[in-house]
Amino acid sequence: xETIDIKSFDQYLIKExxxxxxxxxxxxxxxxxxxxxxxxxxxxxLQKKLIQLQExxxxxxxxxxxxxLQGMDTSGKNSTIRNVFxxxxxxxxxVASFEKPTKKELxxxxxxxxxxxxxxxxxxxxxxxSHYEDVLAVRVNELCEETKWxxxxxxxxxxxxxxxxxxxxxxxxxxxxDREEQKSRLQQRINLPHKNWKFDPSDxxxxxxxxxxxxxxxxxxxxxxxxxxxxxxxxANKKWSRxxxxxxxxxxxxxxxxxxxxKVKFNPDDTLIT
Numbered sequence: 573x574e575t576i577d578i579k580s581f582d583q584y585l586i587k588e589x590x591x592x593x594x595x596x597x598x599x600x601x602x603x604x605x606x607x608x609x610x611x612x613x614x615x616x617x618l619q620k621k622l623i624q625l626q627e628x629x630x631x632x633x634x635x636x637x638x639x640x641l642q643g644m645d646t647s648g649k650n651s652t653i654r655n656v657f658x659x660x661x662x663x664x665x666x667v668a669s670f671e672k673p674t675k676k677e678l679x680x681x682x683x684x685x686x687x688x689x690x691x692x693x694x695x696x697x698x699x700x701x702s703h704y705e706d707v708l709a710v711r712v713n714e715l716c717e718e719t720k721w722x723x724x725x726x727x728x729x730x731x732x733x734x735x736x737x738x739x740x741x742x743x744x745x746x747x748x749x750d751r752e753e754q755k756s757r758l759q760q761r762i763n764l765p766h767k768n769w770k771f772d773p774s775d776x777x778x779x780x781x782x783x784x785x786x787x788x789x790x791x792x793x794x795x796x797x798x799x800x801x802x803x804x805x806x807x808a809n810k811k812w813s814r815x816x817x818x819x820x821x822x823x824x825x826x827x828x829x830x831x832x833x834x835k836v837k838f839n840p841d842d843t844l845i846t
Contacts, residue, residue: 578824584804584817586797594786597805599750601813611812615655618819623659625823626696628831630664633694635829636740639822640699642708643747644785645775646757647808649700652747655815656822657698666691669700682706682724683731690735703728704792712784725795732801742801743825745818746789747808751782 583602586592629637641649653667668689677685683703691697707724710716732742749757758779761771778785797803804821808814 575827576820576824578821578828581804581817581821581824584806584821586793586803586805588798589794590797591794592790592805594748594790597748597807599748599753599807599809601807601810603813606810606813606816608810608812611816615812615816615819618816618823619656619659621823622657622819622826623661625826625831626660626664628833629696629826629829630661630694631834632829632831634739636691636693636735636738637696637825638691638699638735638740638742639696640702640704640742640744641747642702642704642744642789643808644749644754644782645778646754646761647747647749648811648814649747651811652745652815652818653698653700655811656819660696664694665696665698667698667700670702670705683727687731691740693739703731704796707792708785708788711788712781725792728796729798729801732796732798736800741825743821744797744801744803745806745821746793746803747814748805749808751779753809754779754782 629635641652643649657665666689670685673682673685686699686703689697689699707721707728710721711718736742758771758775761767793803806814806817
């Protein structure tokens with residue numbers, strides 16, 4: 573299968589110390605020629621390739637892969653996981669979701685619960701929300717002093733550097749939707765009976781703090797998008813282009829490792845089972 577060059581996605585990459593303004597960035601596909609049918613067909617092809625790459629990645633066991641998904645409410649973190657990683661061997665992939673910390677988790681440092689979910693050698697782990705909530709939700713909702721959460725930027729950078737030093741590849745994706753798209757998706761959760769369970773009145777409280785969350789994310793990108801642990805902004809108003817783009821970047825990252833199946837110590841042509 574044809575390899576994908578990771579550099580072809582540099583336009584989505586947030587460069588180190590860059591200041592971005594989310595309200596100036598389109599949440600619709602940046603490639604105007606994209607359409608739903610073509611994207612879904614290419615995604616189907618890439619899913620088959622990703623399954624092969626996952627197997628080689630596990631057999632190789634020299635590296636680990638951590639994928640972080642963040643975004644506003646309704647940005648599609650669960651949907652991304654369901655669509656991009658369809659068909660993966662569940663033995664070698666793990667999804668960790670980080671909800672409101674429990675009383676026990678709060679009694680430790682903020683990275684304690686995160687460190688317990690990092691990938692082992694040959695494993696892929698996907699974070700549905702992550703340690704970044706401790707400089708996002710904590711900041712917006714004023715859950716601790718500013719002096720405390722500001723120190724966490726450096727703690728996060730040190731933590732991610734440790735993971736990289738130990739062989740982990742880190743990809744961080746911000747699923748970028750605009751406010752109108754969020755309104756539409758929230759309304760669907762109210763109108764459609766099979767989606768009612770997804771709606772939580774607290775979503776409306778968070779929606780009123782949209783600008784505060786945008787500002788918080790913008791500082792996160794400025795402080796923590798580093799060459800060893802980059803952030804990508806993924807236009808996510810259209811689910812089909814979002815899924816494809818993330819699959820392409822993961823494929824390109826794994827292609828760059830030049831993974832192969834191991835050489836065997838016997839000659840298959842000379843081996844006969846009777």
